[in-house]
Amino acid sequence: MSTGTINVAVENIFPLIKKFLYSDHEIFLRELISNATDATLKLKHLTNIGEAKVEYGNPVIEVKLDKEKKQLHIIDQGIGMTKEEVEKYINEIAFSGAEEFIEKYKDKQGEEAGIIGHFGLGFYSAFMVADKVEIITKSYKDEPAAHWTCDGSPNYTLEEADKTERGTEIILHIADDETEFLEKSKISELLSKYNKFMPIPIKFGTKTETLPKPEDAKEEDPAPTQEVDNFINNPNPAWTKQPTDLKEEDYKSFYRELYPMQFEEPLFNIHLNVDYPFNLTGILYFPKMTNDMNIQKDKIQLYQNQVFVTDNVEGIVPEFLTMLRGVIDSPDIPLNVSRSYLQADGAVKKISSYITRKVADKLKSLFNDNREDFEKKWDDIKIVIEYGMLTEDKFFEKAQKFMLFPTVDGNYFTFDELKEKVSANQTDKDDKLVLLYASNKEEQHSYIETAKEKGYEVLLLDSPIISHLIQKLESEKENVTFARVDGDHIDNLIKKDENTVSKLTDEEQETLKTFFTETIPSDTFTVQLEAMDSNANPFTITEPEFMRRMKEMQQTGGGGMFGMGNMPEM
Numbered sequence: 001m002s003t004g005t006i007n008v009a010v011e012n013i014f015p016l017i018k019k020f021l022y023s024d025h026e027i028f029l030r031e032l033i034s035n036a037t038d039a040t041l042k043l044k045h046l047t048n049i050g051e052a053k054v055e056y057g058n059p060v061i062e063v064k065l066d067k068e069k070k071q072l073h074i075i076d077q078g079i080g081m082t083k084e085e086v087e088k089y090i091n092e093i094a095f096s097g098a099e100e101f102i103e104k105y106k107d108k109q110g111e112e113a114g115i116i117g118h119f120g121l122g123f124y125s126a127f128m129v130a131d132k133v134e135i136i137t138k139s140y141k142d143e144p145a146a147h148w149t150c151d152g153s154p155n156y157t158l159e160e161a162d163k164t165e166r167g168t169e170i171i172l173h174i175a176d177d178e179t180e181f182l183e184k185s186k187i188s189e190l191l192s193k194y195n196k197f198m199p200i201p202i203k204f205g206t207k208t209e210t211l212p213k214p215e216d217a218k219e220e221d222p223a224p225t226q227e228v229d230n231f232i233n234n235p236n237p238a239w240t241k242q243p244t245d246l247k248e249e250d251y252k253s254f255y256r257e258l259y260p261m262q263f264e265e266p267l268f269n270i271h272l273n274v275d276y277p278f279n280l281t282g283i284l285y286f287p288k289m290t291n292d293m294n295i296q297k298d299k300i301q302l303y304q305n306q307v308f309v310t311d312n313v314e315g316i317v318p319e320f321l322t323m324l325r326g327v328i329d330s331p332d333i334p335l336n337v338s339r340s341y342l343q344a345d346g347a348v349k350k351i352s353s354y355i356t357r358k359v360a361d362k363l364k365s366l367f368n369d370n371r372e373d374f375e376k377k378w379d380d381i382k383i384v385i386e387y388g389m390l391t392e393d394k395f396f397e398k399a400q401k402f403m404l405f406p407t408v409d410g411n412y413f414t415f416d417e418l419k420e421k422v423s424a425n426q427t428d429k430d431d432k433l434v435l436l437y438a439s440n441k442e443e444q445h446s447y448i449e450t451a452k453e454k455g456y457e458v459l460l461l462d463s464p465i466i467s468h469l470i471q472k473l474e475s476e477k478e479n480v481t482f483a484r485v486d487g488d489h490i491d492n493l494i495k496k497d498e499n500t501v502s503k504l505t506d507e508e509q510e511t512l513k514t515f516f517t518e519t520i521p522s523d524t525f526t527v528q529l530e531a532m533d534s535n536a537n538p539f540t541i542t543e544p545e546f547m548r549r550m551k552e553m554q555q556t557g558g559g560g561m562f563g564m565g566n567m568p569e570m
């Protein structure tokens, strides 16, 4: 047996680590299972290339709880370590990472603590929950097994052990203030959060399986059951496969696997798959969306080599795409850094614009391939598209091809089609194209009818952010102005018909005029008695366009979407 002192500059590193990692201490399990997975995949590689002359077999990783002894075991059948390797990889390398971490974060608090969970402390994170850690490991090489023990001080022991099967067993002696990690339910929860799609099968306890009834069983006989190993992960999730190997149904069933509590089917999916200049795979889903932009619970999940990292992808995908669901997996996203750094990182910027482009391309091909279906989905996806157009210039450009303008009658036009359709009839005195729209079919019903009688197309634009998008469209497109049907702009458009006669007598007109000017302040509304010749409307009241826009901007301007980030300056 040998003993030693782990070479760390800080006298007792453990309390420090514990304090800093406190908010995220549960990640220890993810880290230890990642190590077990790495060890197994390394063995696979070595047997593949013929360097390890052992049977690879069907290795599994086992997580075992021993509540009585207050122990948690993580057991793998991977490459294992010799005594020398334990010295090197655990005492030197693993701990030097920890030391570096301490150096970096010693004096920092608060915000910084949140990012430490992504620091990848690896093996060392075991000491967040355990006051003693043992490693019993046997290398695939023909050497005796080793047994390492460390009790949370920089001192350790290392001796030979009699383990005969290849692989590594990590034993955590769970600390008294961390006993939640001795609960089966807690470990299950963590496994399903972090390890659900890891590439090596992970076993945790057993489960009861119902078997088919034997032929001669009576009606009232219960179906027989048996205890089987409980595997918690799907080692081959859909996003790791080639798009050509997947059918529509595979995407849908993967969606259900990701979001078991979501009963609504996704509208469509986008398979991301790139390996140069960065590595990224994933599947994004467009969920059915309504007009109210509620904060959604099921978010995009970020993985690194099939290990769950976070469901906060802010800074990695553009904000408008955070409304989507699905999975992104990339080893190229730096995780040990703050969000603000992430947003400035070149690789992350490339990833973000790649995703934006893929989403735009997919929307375009859906539009091209099946326009009818695209129109049907429009109401459910428009909020994402409109928000994207507002916030990402690249997306705005691309979206010109598929952004739809629905009319109150249920027709859908692209901008170019709309322009073509109305340019003869809907220009004002300055030759500007005037696009009439309603924001509420019921409330603006009579205005809509009047405009339609005039032969105008009336659009139905009712998203909560539409006024912002209208401003953007007006500034990007030449000679176009949007006018709400009940706004005063419509007066500029309507070519006054000489023959129009008001249905009211002169006397009636005078009385009404006086009444309205006395009751309605003339700077907020305009009353017109003769301009409109609709049967329904002997007079109309319109609101100056600029007044209404000002009010709208005040209402929707400040908080931005879901209260995260801000709307662009208008």
Ligand code: ADP
Pocket: 031, 035, 036, 038, 039, 076, 078, 079, 080, 081, 089, 090, 093, 094, 097, 120, 121, 122, 123, 124, 168
């Ligand atoms: P990292 O995984 O980033 O290398 P860790 O601190 O998690 O850092 O692990 C340090 C090293 O210890 C690993 O690189 C590996 O060589 C060794 N190791 C840890 N766990 C195992 C294991 N279960 N089987 C074999 N080697 C392991």
Ligand code: MG
Pocket: 031, 034, 035, 121, 122, 123
């Ligand atoms: Mg590791």
